[in-house]
Amino acid sequence: MRFFSKKKVIEMENYDPIANVEALMKDLGVPSWLQTDFVAVLKVRQKTMSNEEIRNWLEQLAMSVNYILPEEFQVEKNLDLCFTTHKEWVESEINEYAKLIYEDVDTTLKNLPASIQKMNRKAQKAYLAVSVCLLNIFSQLD
Numbered sequence: 001m002r003f004f005s006k007k008k009v010i011e012m013e014n015y016d017p018i019a020n021v022e023a024l025m026k027d028l029g030v031p032s033w034l035q036t037d038f039v040a041v042l043k044v045r046q047k048t049m050s051n052e053e054i055r056n057w058l059e060q061l062a063m064s065v066n067y068i069l070p071e072e073f074q075v076e077k078n079l080d081l082c083f084t085t086h087k088e089w090v091e092s093e094i095n096e097y098a099k100l101i102y103e104d105v106d107t108t109l110k111n112l113p114a115s116i117q118k119m120n121r122k123a124q125k126a127y128l129a130v131s132v133c134l135l136n137i138f139s140q141l142d
Contacts, residue, residue, distance in 0.1 A: 017054040017141075018042045024137055031089060034133060041072045055141070062138035067112055067131040074115060079123035082130065093129035 018039060025035045045054055061068060073079075083090050098105050109124050110117070116127045 015051050015055065017051055017058065018046065020141055021058075021137060024140055028137065028140075030133055030137065031086070033086070034130065037073075038134060038137075041070055058138050058141055062135065062141070064135070067116075067128065067135065069127070069131050069134060073127070073130055073134075074113075076119045076123045079119065079126040079130075083122040083126040086126075090126050090129040093132055094125055097128070097132045 021042060022035065022039060025038070042054065045057070049057065061070070094105050094108070098108060101108070105125070105128075109121075109128060112124060112127060112131075116124055119127070
């Protein structure tokens with residue numbers, strides 16, 4: 001029994017959530033600007049959280065049913081800028097997602113967190129696109 005406990009500790013010491021996220025985002029073709037932004041969030045969290053805590057946090061995000069993202073991605077001004085700067089990507093991402101779930105975009109926007117629903121439509125669309133992309137990443141992490 002001691003052997004397995006020790007092995008788990010060694011595995012956790014070697015686990016690098018940031019490297020895992022970066023590799024998966026690259027493999028899945030996540031836009032470089034979103035990779036940079038999300039890795040920056042992880043690096044800030046790494047200052048106060050262990051690798052295991054970060055992994056648990058990412059697992060919790062993956063299990064959310066209401067498109068919940070880290071608070072760093074819930075700023076209306078930044079979401080507006082995201083929409084303006086990456087409009088084609090945002091529209092493409094949400095339209096593809098709507099096809100996958102057989103629901104129109106307006107219905108999907110109504111399922112966003114209440115704080116996001118209070119934002120303007122461009123910010124809501126950007127939030128939906130980013131959340132769909134990142135939740136796909138979270139759900140595929142080891």
